[in-house]
Amino acid sequence: MEDLLKVEHLNKRVGEFCLKDISFSLKPGYIMGLLGVNGAGKTTLIHTILNLYKKDGGGVYVDDMEMEEEERAVKDKIGFVLDENMFEESMSVIRNAKGFGKLYSKFDEELFRIFCKNFGIPLNKTVGSLSTGMKVRFQLAFALSHDAVLFIMDEPAAGLDPLFRKELMRYMQEIVEDGTRSVLFSTHITEDLEKMSDYIVLMRDGAVFLSMPTVDLKERYRIVYGTKEQIETLPFFRVIYKEYGEYGSYAFLESTEGEDYGEYEVKEPLLEDIMYCLEKGGYSYV
Amino acid sequence: MFSIMMTDMWVTVKKRLTTWMLYMIIGFGSVRILENIVMNPQIAEALSAVKAVQMKRILISLLLLIILYQFAQEITLRICRGMFVCGAGKKERMRYLIEQFFIKLLFSFLFLMVVLFITTRDIFITGNEGAKAVQIILWFFTIWNINLKVGIGIKGARKLDEKGYAVYSKAEIAVNIYWFCFILIQNIVFYTCSLLNFFPGKPWTTGILVMMLISNGYFGVRYFKPILMEAMSYENVYRQEPEKEYVQYDI
Numbered sequence: 001m002e003d004l005l006k007v008e009h010l011n012k013r014v015g016e017f018c019l020k021d022i023s024f025s026l027k028p029g030y031i032m033g034l035l036g037v038n039g040a041g042k043t044t045l046i047h048t049i050l051n052l053y054k055k056d057g058g059g060v061y062v063d064d065m066e067m068e069e070e071e072r073a074v075k076d077k078i079g080f081v082l083d084e085n086m087f088e089e090s091m092s093v094i095r096n097a098k099g100f101g102k103l104y105s106k107f108d109e110e111l112f113r114i115f116c117k118n119f120g121i122p123l124n125k126t127v128g129s130l131s132t133g134m135k136v137r138f139q140l141a142f143a144l145s146h147d148a149v150l151f152i153m154d155e156p157a158a159g160l161d162p163l164f165r166k167e168l169m170r171y172m173q174e175i176v177e178d179g180t181r182s183v184l185f186s187t188h189i190t191e192d193l194e195k196m197s198d199y200i201v202l203m204r205d206g207a208v209f210l211s212m213p214t215v216d217l218k219e220r221y222r223i224v225y226g227t228k229e230q231i232e233t234l235p236f237f238r239v240i241y242k243e244y245g246e247y248g249s250y251a252f253l254e255s256t257e258g259e260d261y262g263e264y265e266v267k268e269p270l271l272e273d274i275m276y277c278l279e280k281g282g283y284s285y286v
Numbered sequence: 287m288f289s290i291m292m293t294d295m296w297v298t299v300k301k302r303l304t305t306w307m308l309y310m311i312i313g314f315g316s317v318r319i320l321e322n323i324v325m326n327p328q329i330a331e332a333l334s335a336v337k338a339v340q341m342k343r344i345l346i347s348l349l350l351l352i353i354l355y356q357f358a359q360e361i362t363l364r365i366c367r368g369m370f371v372c373g374a375g376k377k378e379r380m381r382y383l384i385e386q387f388f389i390k391l392l393f394s395f396l397f398l399m400v401v402l403f404i405t406t407r408d409i410f411i412t413g414n415e416g417a418k419a420v421q422i423i424l425w426f427f428t429i430w431n432i433n434l435k436v437g438i439g440i441k442g443a444r445k446l447d448e449k450g451y452a453v454y455s456k457a458e459i460a461v462n463i464y465w466f467c468f469i470l471i472q473n474i475v476f477y478t479c480s481l482l483n484f485f486p487g488k489p490w491t492t493g494i495l496v497m498m499l500i501s502n503g504y505f506g507v508r509y510f511k512p513i514l515m516e517a518m519s520y521e522n523v524y525r526q527e528p529e530k531e532y533v534q535y536d537i
Binding site: 014047050051052053054070071072073075076080082085086087088089090091095096099100102103104105146 | 294520
Protein backbone atom coordinates (compact mmCIF):
# COMPACT_ATOMS: atom_id res chain seq x y z
CA MET A 1 0.00 0.00 0.00
CA GLU A 2 1.31 3.45 -0.94
CA ASP A 3 1.97 6.01 1.77
CA LEU A 4 -0.62 8.77 1.94
CA LEU A 5 1.75 11.06 3.83
CA LYS A 6 5.49 10.76 3.71
CA VAL A 7 7.80 13.13 5.56
CA GLU A 8 11.44 12.66 4.64
CA HIS A 9 14.40 14.20 6.47
CA LEU A 10 12.51 17.41 7.13
CA ASN A 11 14.56 20.25 8.57
CA LYS A 12 13.36 23.65 9.58
CA ARG A 13 14.81 26.40 11.71
CA VAL A 14 12.43 28.85 13.36
CA GLY A 15 14.40 31.33 15.43
CA GLU A 16 16.30 29.39 18.08
CA PHE A 17 14.22 26.28 17.58
CA CYS A 18 14.73 23.73 14.84
CA LEU A 19 13.11 20.60 13.52
CA LYS A 20 15.82 18.03 12.99
CA ASP A 21 15.70 15.38 10.31
CA ILE A 22 12.05 14.43 10.77
CA SER A 23 10.98 11.31 8.91
CA PHE A 24 7.83 9.23 9.15
CA SER A 25 5.09 7.95 6.92
CA LEU A 26 1.38 7.26 7.19
CA LYS A 27 -0.62 4.82 5.13
CA PRO A 28 -4.29 5.31 4.25
CA GLY A 29 -6.76 4.04 6.81
CA TYR A 30 -4.75 4.94 9.89
CA ILE A 31 -4.68 7.57 12.60
CA MET A 32 -1.31 8.90 13.67
CA GLY A 33 -0.84 10.89 16.84
CA LEU A 34 1.89 13.47 17.33
CA LEU A 35 2.90 13.48 20.95
CA GLY A 36 5.30 15.67 22.84
CA VAL A 37 5.52 18.19 25.62
CA ASN A 38 5.11 21.93 24.99
CA GLY A 39 7.89 23.18 22.75
CA ALA A 40 8.68 19.74 21.35
CA GLY A 41 7.87 21.03 17.87
CA LYS A 42 4.47 19.52 17.08
CA THR A 43 2.89 22.74 15.79
CA THR A 44 6.06 23.75 13.94
CA LEU A 45 6.07 20.34 12.28
CA ILE A 46 2.42 20.63 11.26
CA HIS A 47 3.01 24.15 9.94
CA THR A 48 6.01 22.93 7.95
CA ILE A 49 4.07 19.96 6.58
CA LEU A 50 1.34 22.39 5.48
CA ASN A 51 4.01 24.56 3.84
CA LEU A 52 3.13 27.52 6.04
CA TYR A 53 6.76 27.44 7.11
CA LYS A 54 9.22 27.05 4.28
CA LYS A 55 11.30 23.97 4.92
CA ASP A 56 15.08 24.19 4.99
CA GLY A 57 15.56 20.66 3.77
CA GLY A 58 13.86 17.34 3.13
CA GLY A 59 10.47 16.73 1.62
CA VAL A 60 6.76 16.32 2.31
CA TYR A 61 4.80 14.02 -0.01
CA VAL A 62 1.05 13.54 -0.04
CA ASP A 63 -0.22 10.79 -2.29
CA ASP A 64 3.21 10.77 -3.96
CA MET A 65 3.04 14.46 -4.79
CA GLU A 66 5.66 16.82 -3.41
CA MET A 67 4.13 19.64 -1.39
CA GLU A 68 6.23 22.50 -2.76
CA GLU A 69 6.09 21.39 -6.37
CA GLU A 70 2.39 20.61 -6.50
CA GLU A 71 1.07 22.66 -3.62
CA ARG A 72 -2.39 23.26 -5.00
CA ALA A 73 -3.03 19.60 -5.85
CA VAL A 74 -1.64 18.50 -2.50
CA LYS A 75 -3.71 20.97 -0.51
CA ASP A 76 -6.78 19.92 -2.43
CA LYS A 77 -6.39 16.58 -0.67
CA ILE A 78 -5.73 17.99 2.81
CA GLY A 79 -8.38 18.87 5.34
CA PHE A 80 -7.14 20.91 8.27
CA VAL A 81 -8.30 21.60 11.80
CA LEU A 82 -5.84 23.96 13.43
CA ASP A 83 -5.79 25.44 16.89
CA GLU A 84 -5.63 28.96 15.47
CA ASN A 85 -8.34 30.27 13.21
CA MET A 86 -7.27 30.60 9.60
CA PHE A 87 -10.57 31.90 8.27
CA GLU A 88 -11.85 35.46 8.00
CA GLU A 89 -13.16 36.33 11.44
CA SER A 90 -15.43 39.13 10.29
CA MET A 91 -17.17 37.03 7.65
CA SER A 92 -20.00 34.61 8.28
CA VAL A 93 -19.48 30.87 8.36
CA ILE A 94 -21.23 30.34 5.05
CA ARG A 95 -19.43 33.18 3.26
CA ASN A 96 -16.11 31.81 4.45
CA ALA A 97 -17.03 28.35 3.27
CA LYS A 98 -18.23 29.60 -0.10
CA GLY A 99 -15.18 31.82 -0.59
CA PHE A 100 -12.52 29.35 0.45
CA GLY A 101 -14.48 26.41 -0.94
CA LYS A 102 -13.84 27.80 -4.43
CA LEU A 103 -10.19 26.92 -3.95
CA TYR A 104 -11.03 23.21 -3.82
CA SER A 105 -11.94 21.04 -6.77
CA LYS A 106 -14.52 18.97 -4.86
CA PHE A 107 -16.08 21.36 -2.37
CA ASP A 108 -19.74 20.51 -1.89
CA GLU A 109 -21.73 23.37 -0.39
CA GLU A 110 -24.80 21.20 0.26
CA LEU A 111 -22.68 18.71 2.16
CA PHE A 112 -21.16 21.56 4.15
CA ARG A 113 -24.63 22.79 5.11
CA ILE A 114 -25.57 19.28 6.24
CA PHE A 115 -22.46 18.98 8.41
CA CYS A 116 -23.10 22.43 9.87
CA LYS A 117 -26.63 21.38 10.73
CA ASN A 118 -25.37 18.17 12.35
CA PHE A 119 -22.68 20.01 14.30
CA GLY A 120 -25.03 22.82 15.31
CA ILE A 121 -22.99 25.54 13.60
CA PRO A 122 -24.96 28.74 12.86
CA LEU A 123 -24.29 29.51 9.20
CA ASN A 124 -24.85 33.23 9.42
CA LYS A 125 -22.78 33.94 12.50
CA THR A 126 -19.35 35.47 11.96
CA VAL A 127 -16.46 33.09 12.49
CA GLY A 128 -14.93 35.49 15.00
CA SER A 129 -17.96 35.24 17.24
CA LEU A 130 -17.90 31.44 17.39
CA SER A 131 -16.61 29.74 20.51
CA THR A 132 -13.38 27.70 20.36
CA GLY A 133 -15.35 24.48 20.11
CA MET A 134 -17.56 25.87 17.36
CA LYS A 135 -14.50 26.97 15.40
CA VAL A 136 -13.16 23.42 15.55
CA ARG A 137 -16.55 22.08 14.42
CA PHE A 138 -16.59 24.59 11.56
CA GLN A 139 -13.11 23.59 10.41
CA LEU A 140 -14.05 19.93 10.62
CA ALA A 141 -17.25 20.50 8.65
CA PHE A 142 -15.27 22.39 6.01
CA ALA A 143 -12.60 19.68 5.81
CA LEU A 144 -15.24 16.97 5.44
CA SER A 145 -17.02 18.90 2.70
CA HIS A 146 -14.23 18.99 0.16
CA ASP A 147 -13.49 15.30 0.11
CA ALA A 148 -10.07 15.53 1.75
CA VAL A 149 -8.10 12.31 2.09
CA LEU A 150 -5.54 13.48 4.61
CA PHE A 151 -6.77 15.24 7.74
CA ILE A 152 -4.19 17.26 9.62
CA MET A 153 -5.28 18.42 13.04
CA ASP A 154 -3.32 20.51 15.50
CA GLU A 155 -4.65 20.20 19.04
CA PRO A 156 -8.21 19.68 17.80
CA ALA A 157 -9.49 18.65 21.22
CA ALA A 158 -8.08 21.65 23.09
CA GLY A 159 -10.93 23.79 24.35
CA LEU A 160 -13.62 21.28 23.47
CA ASP A 161 -16.26 20.10 25.90
CA PRO A 162 -16.06 16.37 26.72
CA LEU A 163 -19.15 15.63 24.67
CA PHE A 164 -17.85 17.07 21.42
CA ARG A 165 -14.40 15.70 22.15
CA LYS A 166 -15.92 12.24 22.11
CA GLU A 167 -17.83 13.08 18.96
CA LEU A 168 -14.62 14.33 17.34
CA MET A 169 -12.94 11.04 18.18
CA ARG A 170 -15.85 9.21 16.61
CA TYR A 171 -15.58 11.33 13.45
CA MET A 172 -11.88 10.59 13.26
CA GLN A 173 -12.63 6.90 13.36
CA GLU A 174 -15.32 7.29 10.71
CA ILE A 175 -12.89 9.20 8.51
CA VAL A 176 -10.41 6.33 8.38
CA GLU A 177 -12.99 3.56 8.40
CA ASP A 178 -13.13 2.97 4.64
CA GLY A 179 -9.35 2.67 4.47
CA THR A 180 -8.80 5.48 1.96
CA ARG A 181 -8.27 8.40 4.33
CA SER A 182 -5.89 9.12 7.19
CA VAL A 183 -5.62 11.47 10.13
CA LEU A 184 -2.51 13.06 11.57
CA PHE A 185 -3.23 14.87 14.80
CA SER A 186 -1.29 16.41 17.62
CA THR A 187 -2.57 16.57 21.15
CA HIS A 188 -1.64 16.97 24.76
CA ILE A 189 -4.46 14.71 25.79
CA THR A 190 -2.81 11.32 25.83
CA GLU A 191 -6.09 9.66 26.68
CA ASP A 192 -7.35 10.52 23.18
CA LEU A 193 -4.25 9.08 21.58
CA GLU A 194 -4.53 5.98 23.70
CA LYS A 195 -7.99 5.27 22.35
CA MET A 196 -7.62 6.49 18.81
CA SER A 197 -4.19 6.38 17.32
CA ASP A 198 -2.78 3.47 15.40
CA TYR A 199 0.66 5.07 15.29
CA ILE A 200 2.47 7.41 17.61
CA VAL A 201 5.22 9.85 16.74
CA LEU A 202 6.87 11.00 19.93
CA MET A 203 8.72 14.27 19.55
CA ARG A 204 11.43 15.70 21.71
CA ASP A 205 13.35 18.96 21.13
CA GLY A 206 12.36 19.19 17.47
CA ALA A 207 13.32 15.61 16.64
CA VAL A 208 11.38 12.39 16.35
CA PHE A 209 12.29 10.33 19.40
CA LEU A 210 10.29 7.36 18.21
CA SER A 211 7.67 6.54 15.61
CA MET A 212 5.87 3.23 15.92
CA PRO A 213 2.49 1.53 16.25
CA THR A 214 0.76 2.48 19.52
CA VAL A 215 0.51 -1.17 20.53
CA ASP A 216 4.25 -1.71 20.07
CA LEU A 217 5.04 1.43 22.00
CA LYS A 218 3.05 0.25 24.97
CA GLU A 219 4.65 -3.17 24.73
CA ARG A 220 8.06 -1.59 24.76
CA TYR A 221 7.90 -0.27 28.31
CA ARG A 222 6.87 -1.61 31.70
CA ILE A 223 6.23 -0.12 35.10
CA VAL A 224 7.48 -2.19 38.00
CA TYR A 225 6.01 -1.51 41.44
CA GLY A 226 7.58 -2.32 44.79
CA THR A 227 8.85 -0.95 48.05
CA LYS A 228 11.55 1.70 48.10
CA GLU A 229 14.20 -0.93 48.86
CA GLN A 230 12.99 -3.22 46.09
CA ILE A 231 13.01 -0.43 43.53
CA GLU A 232 16.43 0.78 44.67
CA THR A 233 17.94 -2.66 44.19
CA LEU A 234 16.06 -3.53 41.03
CA PRO A 235 17.99 -6.20 39.13
CA PHE A 236 16.94 -5.03 35.67
CA PHE A 237 19.30 -3.02 33.53
CA ARG A 238 17.11 -0.95 31.31
CA VAL A 239 15.61 1.25 33.99
CA ILE A 240 14.79 4.73 32.69
CA TYR A 241 13.18 6.33 35.72
CA LYS A 242 12.50 5.56 39.35
CA GLU A 243 10.07 7.34 41.63
CA TYR A 244 9.79 6.82 45.33
CA GLY A 245 6.64 7.55 47.28
CA GLU A 246 5.27 7.17 50.75
CA TYR A 247 2.73 4.62 49.64
CA GLY A 248 4.79 2.82 47.08
CA SER A 249 7.55 3.25 44.57
CA TYR A 250 7.95 2.32 40.96
CA ALA A 251 10.46 2.05 38.19
CA PHE A 252 9.88 2.69 34.51
CA LEU A 253 11.92 0.47 32.27
CA GLU A 254 12.29 -0.70 28.75
CA SER A 255 11.13 -4.26 28.58
CA THR A 256 13.07 -7.04 26.95
CA GLU A 257 11.55 -10.13 25.44
CA GLY A 258 11.14 -13.02 27.83
CA GLU A 259 12.26 -11.06 30.86
CA ASP A 260 10.99 -12.55 34.11
CA TYR A 261 9.86 -9.96 36.62
CA GLY A 262 9.37 -12.59 39.35
CA GLU A 263 7.83 -11.20 42.51
CA TYR A 264 7.42 -7.68 41.18
CA GLU A 265 4.07 -6.23 40.27
CA VAL A 266 4.29 -5.21 36.62
CA LYS A 267 1.96 -3.00 34.62
CA GLU A 268 1.73 -1.88 31.02
CA PRO A 269 2.17 1.91 31.11
CA LEU A 270 -0.30 4.41 29.77
CA LEU A 271 0.96 6.89 27.16
CA GLU A 272 0.84 9.51 29.88
CA ASP A 273 3.17 7.38 32.02
CA ILE A 274 5.51 6.88 29.08
CA MET A 275 5.73 10.59 28.40
CA TYR A 276 6.12 11.50 32.04
CA CYS A 277 8.80 8.94 32.75
CA LEU A 278 10.75 9.63 29.57
CA GLU A 279 10.63 13.33 30.31
CA LYS A 280 11.78 12.83 33.90
CA GLY A 281 14.22 10.01 33.34
CA GLY A 282 15.68 11.14 30.08
CA TYR A 283 14.98 9.91 26.61
CA SER A 284 17.24 6.88 26.52
CA TYR A 285 17.36 3.23 25.54
CA VAL A 286 15.90 3.63 22.09
CA MET B 287 -11.85 35.23 -3.61
CA PHE B 288 -12.47 38.87 -4.50
CA SER B 289 -15.04 39.24 -1.70
CA ILE B 290 -12.62 37.72 0.82
CA MET B 291 -9.89 40.09 -0.30
CA MET B 292 -12.17 43.10 -0.05
CA THR B 293 -13.44 42.01 3.38
CA ASP B 294 -9.89 41.52 4.61
CA MET B 295 -9.00 45.05 3.48
CA TRP B 296 -12.25 46.50 4.83
CA VAL B 297 -11.58 44.98 8.27
CA THR B 298 -8.30 46.91 8.41
CA VAL B 299 -10.01 50.07 7.18
CA LYS B 300 -12.74 49.74 9.83
CA LYS B 301 -10.18 49.29 12.60
CA ARG B 302 -8.45 52.56 11.69
CA LEU B 303 -11.49 54.45 10.49
CA THR B 304 -11.66 56.83 13.47
CA THR B 305 -7.99 57.75 13.16
CA TRP B 306 -8.34 58.33 9.44
CA MET B 307 -11.43 60.44 9.90
CA LEU B 308 -9.43 62.50 12.36
CA TYR B 309 -6.60 62.91 9.81
CA MET B 310 -9.13 64.04 7.23
CA ILE B 311 -10.78 66.52 9.60
CA ILE B 312 -7.46 67.96 10.76
CA GLY B 313 -6.09 67.99 7.22
CA PHE B 314 -9.05 69.64 5.58
CA GLY B 315 -9.44 72.00 8.52
CA SER B 316 -5.84 73.14 8.00
CA VAL B 317 -6.42 73.53 4.27
CA ARG B 318 -9.53 75.60 4.96
CA ILE B 319 -7.56 77.89 7.27
CA LEU B 320 -4.76 78.24 4.71
CA GLU B 321 -7.34 78.81 1.99
CA ASN B 322 -8.86 81.63 3.99
CA ILE B 323 -5.42 83.15 4.41
CA VAL B 324 -4.60 82.78 0.71
CA MET B 325 -8.01 84.06 -0.35
CA ASN B 326 -7.72 87.05 1.97
CA PRO B 327 -8.31 90.08 -0.33
CA GLN B 328 -4.94 91.62 0.43
CA ILE B 329 -2.97 88.42 -0.07
CA ALA B 330 -5.10 87.30 -3.03
CA GLU B 331 -4.43 90.63 -4.66
CA ALA B 332 -0.72 90.15 -4.17
CA LEU B 333 -0.82 86.56 -5.43
CA SER B 334 -3.42 87.06 -8.18
CA ALA B 335 -6.61 84.93 -8.28
CA VAL B 336 -5.07 82.25 -10.54
CA LYS B 337 -2.11 81.85 -8.24
CA ALA B 338 -4.36 81.56 -5.19
CA VAL B 339 -6.39 78.72 -6.77
CA GLN B 340 -3.18 76.98 -7.82
CA MET B 341 -1.84 77.22 -4.30
CA LYS B 342 -5.05 75.72 -2.99
CA ARG B 343 -4.69 72.77 -5.41
CA ILE B 344 -1.09 72.24 -4.41
CA LEU B 345 -1.99 72.21 -0.75
CA ILE B 346 -4.90 69.82 -1.20
CA SER B 347 -3.03 67.42 -3.48
CA LEU B 348 -0.10 67.33 -1.04
CA LEU B 349 -2.48 66.69 1.81
CA LEU B 350 -4.18 63.89 -0.13
CA LEU B 351 -0.83 62.30 -0.88
CA ILE B 352 -0.01 62.36 2.84
CA ILE B 353 -3.38 60.78 3.66
CA LEU B 354 -2.83 58.13 0.99
CA TYR B 355 0.57 57.42 2.47
CA GLN B 356 -1.08 56.84 5.84
CA PHE B 357 -3.70 54.58 4.23
CA ALA B 358 -1.03 52.55 2.47
CA GLN B 359 0.90 52.14 5.73
CA GLU B 360 -2.17 50.48 7.22
CA ILE B 361 -3.61 48.60 4.26
CA THR B 362 -0.51 46.72 3.23
CA LEU B 363 -0.07 43.87 0.79
CA ARG B 364 -1.19 40.88 2.75
CA ILE B 365 -2.68 37.52 1.87
CA CYS B 366 -5.42 36.36 4.21
CA ARG B 367 -4.52 33.34 6.34
CA GLY B 368 -6.97 31.02 4.66
CA MET B 369 -5.12 31.32 1.35
CA PHE B 370 -2.06 29.79 2.95
CA VAL B 371 -3.75 26.61 4.14
CA CYS B 372 -6.61 26.09 1.70
CA GLY B 373 -6.29 24.65 -1.78
CA ALA B 374 -4.16 27.39 -3.25
CA GLY B 375 -0.65 27.32 -4.61
CA LYS B 376 1.92 29.99 -5.41
CA LYS B 377 0.10 30.97 -8.60
CA GLU B 378 -3.19 31.66 -6.84
CA ARG B 379 -1.49 33.57 -4.02
CA MET B 380 0.47 35.69 -6.49
CA ARG B 381 -2.73 36.47 -8.39
CA TYR B 382 -4.39 37.48 -5.11
CA LEU B 383 -1.53 39.87 -4.32
CA ILE B 384 -1.43 41.39 -7.80
CA GLU B 385 -5.18 41.95 -7.73
CA GLN B 386 -4.92 43.47 -4.25
CA PHE B 387 -2.12 45.77 -5.38
CA PHE B 388 -3.95 47.04 -8.45
CA ILE B 389 -7.18 47.53 -6.49
CA LYS B 390 -5.24 49.68 -4.02
CA LEU B 391 -3.61 51.54 -6.88
CA LEU B 392 -6.98 52.19 -8.52
CA PHE B 393 -8.66 53.31 -5.29
CA SER B 394 -5.75 55.60 -4.42
CA PHE B 395 -5.80 57.22 -7.85
CA LEU B 396 -9.56 57.63 -7.81
CA PHE B 397 -9.47 59.05 -4.28
CA LEU B 398 -6.81 61.58 -5.26
CA MET B 399 -8.57 62.68 -8.41
CA VAL B 400 -12.14 62.71 -7.13
CA VAL B 401 -11.37 64.60 -3.90
CA LEU B 402 -9.16 67.09 -5.73
CA PHE B 403 -11.84 67.63 -8.37
CA ILE B 404 -14.61 68.08 -5.78
CA THR B 405 -12.58 70.54 -3.74
CA THR B 406 -10.88 72.54 -6.50
CA ARG B 407 -12.97 71.81 -9.64
CA ASP B 408 -9.89 70.52 -11.47
CA ILE B 409 -7.43 67.67 -11.12
CA PHE B 410 -4.42 69.48 -12.55
CA ILE B 411 -2.30 71.84 -10.58
CA THR B 412 -1.26 73.98 -13.52
CA GLY B 413 -2.56 74.64 -17.01
CA ASN B 414 0.78 73.76 -18.61
CA GLU B 415 0.38 70.64 -20.80
CA GLY B 416 3.84 69.27 -20.04
CA ALA B 417 3.35 69.83 -16.33
CA LYS B 418 0.05 67.96 -16.49
CA ALA B 419 1.77 64.91 -17.95
CA VAL B 420 4.56 65.13 -15.35
CA GLN B 421 1.95 65.43 -12.57
CA ILE B 422 0.03 62.31 -13.66
CA ILE B 423 3.19 60.24 -14.04
CA LEU B 424 4.54 61.48 -10.73
CA TRP B 425 1.28 60.66 -8.94
CA PHE B 426 1.17 57.25 -10.55
CA PHE B 427 4.65 56.32 -9.35
CA THR B 428 4.14 57.94 -5.93
CA ILE B 429 1.03 55.84 -5.42
CA TRP B 430 2.82 52.78 -6.79
CA ASN B 431 5.65 53.32 -4.30
CA ILE B 432 3.56 53.91 -1.21
CA ASN B 433 1.33 50.93 -1.92
CA LEU B 434 4.20 48.52 -2.43
CA LYS B 435 4.43 47.56 1.25
CA VAL B 436 4.66 44.08 2.71
CA GLY B 437 2.00 43.67 5.34
CA ILE B 438 2.36 42.16 8.75
CA GLY B 439 -0.57 40.25 10.18
CA ILE B 440 -2.79 42.22 12.51
CA LYS B 441 -1.41 40.41 15.55
CA GLY B 442 2.11 40.31 14.22
CA ALA B 443 5.22 42.36 14.60
CA ARG B 444 8.35 42.84 12.54
CA LYS B 445 11.05 40.23 12.74
CA LEU B 446 13.93 41.57 14.84
CA ASP B 447 17.62 40.79 14.69
CA GLU B 448 19.78 39.94 17.73
CA LYS B 449 20.24 43.63 18.54
CA GLY B 450 16.51 44.28 18.40
CA TYR B 451 16.48 46.10 15.05
CA ALA B 452 13.69 45.37 12.58
CA VAL B 453 14.79 43.13 9.71
CA TYR B 454 14.01 44.39 6.21
CA SER B 455 14.78 42.71 2.93
CA LYS B 456 16.88 44.37 0.21
CA ALA B 457 13.77 44.92 -1.89
CA GLU B 458 11.97 46.61 1.00
CA ILE B 459 14.97 48.88 1.66
CA ALA B 460 15.18 49.77 -2.05
CA VAL B 461 11.47 50.61 -2.27
CA ASN B 462 10.85 52.12 1.16
CA ILE B 463 14.05 54.14 1.44
CA TYR B 464 15.88 54.72 -1.85
CA TRP B 465 12.93 54.90 -4.21
CA PHE B 466 10.76 56.69 -1.68
CA CYS B 467 13.41 59.43 -1.18
CA PHE B 468 13.82 59.71 -4.95
CA ILE B 469 10.03 60.10 -5.36
CA LEU B 470 10.00 62.62 -2.52
CA ILE B 471 12.66 64.73 -4.24
CA GLN B 472 10.71 64.59 -7.52
CA ASN B 473 7.57 65.74 -5.70
CA ILE B 474 9.41 68.59 -3.98
CA VAL B 475 10.87 69.75 -7.31
CA PHE B 476 7.54 69.44 -9.11
CA TYR B 477 5.51 71.29 -6.49
CA THR B 478 8.15 73.99 -6.12
CA CYS B 479 8.19 74.50 -9.88
CA SER B 480 4.38 74.60 -9.89
CA LEU B 481 4.38 77.17 -7.10
CA LEU B 482 6.95 79.33 -8.86
CA ASN B 483 5.27 78.72 -12.20
CA PHE B 484 8.62 77.64 -13.56
CA PHE B 485 8.27 75.18 -16.41
CA PRO B 486 11.07 74.62 -18.86
CA GLY B 487 10.41 74.44 -22.60
CA LYS B 488 9.01 71.44 -24.48
CA PRO B 489 12.30 69.58 -25.13
CA TRP B 490 13.21 69.87 -21.47
CA THR B 491 9.78 68.69 -20.31
CA THR B 492 9.95 65.72 -22.69
CA GLY B 493 13.40 64.87 -21.39
CA ILE B 494 12.21 65.06 -17.79
CA LEU B 495 9.21 62.87 -18.62
CA VAL B 496 11.40 60.21 -20.24
CA MET B 497 13.85 60.30 -17.34
CA MET B 498 10.98 59.94 -14.83
CA LEU B 499 9.47 57.06 -16.74
CA ILE B 500 12.77 55.21 -17.01
CA SER B 501 14.02 55.76 -13.46
CA ASN B 502 10.72 55.26 -11.63
CA GLY B 503 9.71 52.49 -14.00
CA TYR B 504 12.96 50.71 -13.19
CA PHE B 505 12.27 50.78 -9.44
CA GLY B 506 8.59 49.92 -9.89
CA VAL B 507 9.18 46.93 -12.14
CA ARG B 508 12.49 45.74 -10.66
CA TYR B 509 11.18 45.45 -7.10
CA PHE B 510 7.54 44.59 -7.77
CA LYS B 511 7.97 40.81 -7.80
CA PRO B 512 10.52 40.62 -4.94
CA ILE B 513 8.15 42.59 -2.71
CA LEU B 514 5.22 40.37 -3.65
CA MET B 515 7.38 37.32 -2.96
CA GLU B 516 8.04 38.70 0.53
CA ALA B 517 4.31 39.02 1.07
CA MET B 518 3.81 35.45 -0.19
CA SER B 519 5.60 34.04 2.82
CA TYR B 520 3.41 33.08 5.77
CA GLU B 521 6.44 33.32 8.04
CA ASN B 522 7.11 36.93 7.02
CA VAL B 523 3.53 38.00 7.46
CA TYR B 524 2.06 35.98 10.29
CA ARG B 525 4.69 34.08 12.20
CA GLN B 526 5.76 36.78 14.63
CA GLU B 527 2.78 36.51 16.89
CA PRO B 528 2.68 37.37 20.54
CA GLU B 529 2.58 34.59 23.10
CA LYS B 530 -0.75 32.83 23.34
CA GLU B 531 -2.67 33.92 26.37
CA TYR B 532 -4.43 30.70 27.18
CA VAL B 533 -2.82 28.04 29.33
CA GLN B 534 -1.58 24.89 27.68
CA TYR B 535 -1.63 21.80 29.79
CA ASP B 536 1.33 19.53 29.91
CA ILE B 537 1.12 16.10 31.35
